Amino acid sequence: MTVDFVLRSWNAWAPGMSCHEDWRKWHDHQTFAQQEKAALPAAVPKVLQRRLSPLARAVFNAANGCIDSDKSLPIVFSSAHGEVNKSLEMLKSMQKGDEVSPTAFSLSVHNAIAGLFSIAYANHQEITVVAPGQDGIAPAFIEALGLLQEHHNEVLIVMYDEPLSDFYPSLPFALNAPAICALALKVSLTGSGLPLQFNRSPAHRDDGEQALQILSFIKFLVADDETLVLGNHRHSWEWHKK
Amino acid sequence: MENELKQLIIDTLDLEDISVADIDSQAPLFNDGLGLDSIDALELGLAIRKKYNVKIDAEKEDVVKIFSSVSTLAEYIEAARG
Numbered sequence: 001m002t003v004d005f006v007l008r009s010w011n012a013w014a015p016g017m018s019c020h021e022d023w024r025k026w027h028d029h030q031t032f033a034q035q036e037k038a039a040l041p042a043a044v045p046k047v048l049q050r051r052l053s054p055l056a057r058a059v060f061n062a063a064n065g066c067i068d069s070d071k072s073l074p075i076v077f078s079s080a081h082g083e084v085n086k087s088l089e090m091l092k093s094m095q096k097g098d099e100v101s102p103t104a105f106s107l108s109v110h111n112a113i114a115g116l117f118s119i120a121y122a123n124h125q126e127i128t129v130v131a132p133g134q135d136g137i138a139p140a141f142i143e144a145l146g147l148l149q150e151h152h153n154e155v156l157i158v159m160y161d162e163p164l165s166d167f168y169p170s171l172p173f174a175l176n177a178p179a180i181c182a183l184a185l186k187v188s189l190t191g192s193g194l195p196l197q198f199n200r201s202p203a204h205r206d207d208g209e210q211a212l213q214i215l216s217f218i219k220f221l222v223a224d225d226e227t228l229v230l231g232n233h234r235h236s237w238e239w240h241k242k
Numbered sequence: 243m244e245n246e247l248k249q250l251i252i253d254t255l256d257l258e259d260i261s262v263a264d265i266d267s268q269a270p271l272f273n274d275g276l277g278l279d280s281i282d283a284l285e286l287g288l289a290i291r292k293k294y295n296v297k298i299d300a301e302k303e304d305v306v307k308i309f310s311s312v313s314t315l316a317e318y319i320e321a322a323r324g
Contacts, residue, residue, distance in 0.1 A: 047277040050256040099292075102284035103255075 001199060003145050004242070007185055008154060008193040011065030012218050013038050013058045014181040024222045032179040038062075044120045051103070053083060055162045055180055056113045062182035063117065063158050072123040073186075074147050075114070075156045078130040078140035080175065080210040082110040085165050113160070126152075134173070136213040136230055138237040141198055148189050157185040161211035174208030174232070183214050194221075194241065201238040205231030243316045251312070254289040255282050267313040275311075283309055290315075296322040 016033025017026055026032075037054055038061035044052070052060065059077075067073065086108040090100050106112065111129040118127055126147065132139040137159055144155040160182035170176045207213055207230045220228040220239065228239045248262045251271075255278065269275040272283070283305070287298050296319050298308060308318045 046259070047279075050258060099288055102288065103281050106281050 003198045004195065005145060005148065005187050005189055005198065006191055006193040006195050007221075008188050008191060009066050009186045010184060010221060011062050012181065012183040012214075013062040015179050018061070020222065023218055027219055027222050038180075038182075048116060048120050051107060051116060053086070053107065053113075055083060055160060055182075056116060058162075058180045058182040059113050059158055059160045060117065060120070062160070062184040063156065066156055066184045066186040067121070072121070072125045073154050073156055074126040074128075074152050075117070075123065075158060076128045076130060076140050076144045076147070077111075077114045077117075078132055078137065078143075078157065078159045078210065079110070079113075080132055080134075080161050081164060082131070083108050083112055084168075085162065088165050088167055132210055134175075134209055134232050135234065136207065136210050136232050137217055138230065138235070141237070144187055145198065148187065154186055154188045157187060159183045159185075159210060159214050161209075161214065163211075174206070175211060177211030177214075181211070181214050183218060197238075197240040197242055199238050199240075201229050201231065201236040203229050203231060203236045203238075204233075205229060205236045207232055243320060244312050247312055247316050247319070250289055250293060251276075251286065254285055265312060267316075268311050271309055271311060271315075290319065294319050294323060 012023060014032055015036040017023055038057040040049055040052065040057060041060055041064035043064065044060060086104060090104055090108060094100060110131055114127050114129045117123065128143055130139050130143055140157050140159055144157045147155045161177050162180040163177050164170065164175065207216060209232060213230050216228065216230055217239075226241050229236055231237065244267050245262050248265045251257065251265070252260055252262070257276070260276070265276065272278045286309070291297050298305060298318070308314060
């Protein structure tokens with residue numbers, strides 16, 4: 001089955017990268033700046049700012065470029081590992097016999113960033129958080145395209161991941177991001193933008209988990225390539241510029 | 243005591259842009275005043291237990307009254323420490 005949709009707009013953040021032009025330049029050399037924090041959108045209330053981790057700041061920064069702050073829309077967030085580094089820190093402090101911080105716990109769950117986002121933007125629309133496991137970025141598209149079929153005009157997809165702590169084995173999995181990265185895509189079935197087709201591919205691929213696939217998708221957006229195929233051992237998926 | 247408590251609130255809750263002088267001892271801590279929320283109350287309860295060895299039991303105490311301002315919180319801690 002092939003699904004047609006329109007990419008209305010996109011925005012991505014990684015250290016040193018904040019606009020399409022930055023990403024076009026990145027496409028040639030593919031390195032990131034070290035240690036840069038994403039700027040916070042003006043819409044984020046002061047009391048919430050202190051709760052935003054570097055990963056959350058990246059998500060807010062990327063998403064803010066695709067939304068009107070006075071207009072709510074359904075959002076599909078997708079992250080393979082979420083704030084698991086925070087959970088690891090808590091487990092380490094429990095091992096030492098310390099008490100766990102309630103704030104740290106509340107911000108460590110998989111939908112923590114989505115929760116903060118919905119509060120900051122007073123977004124009461126349907127918000128889903130996908131944990132795609134080894135399946136990469138495709139599950140977020142499937143979820144968002146499903147919402148569009150249910151007559152939502154526009155859906156925002158926000159994919160994000162950060163480098164995992166050395167504590168976790170990255171081999172034999174291809175899962176580790178070179179840097180924090182967040183990609184926001186506003187999609188619809190009609191309207192102006194980049195028309196795309198999405199379908200299953202019979203190809204057997206080894207493109208790694210979401211952290212790596214996000215970068216492949218950004219490359220596809222800034223390059224002249226007409227087709228992108230991504231998969232990670234199991235199913236593979238194809239995006240085609242019409 | 244009140245200033246010490248204000249510093250504890252600032253450090254515990256990452257209130258980066260706020261100084262001790264900015265917090266009014268009589269002003270409400272939650273919602274309107276500093277704009278703190280229920281997670282902050284839990285975090286503050288934990289910090290007070292660690293620093294003053296005073297446990298605020300939500301089952302037995304009137305937590306809304308105790309946490310209503312820096313002044314009421316300081317009074318409670320001083321009384322509890324004996």
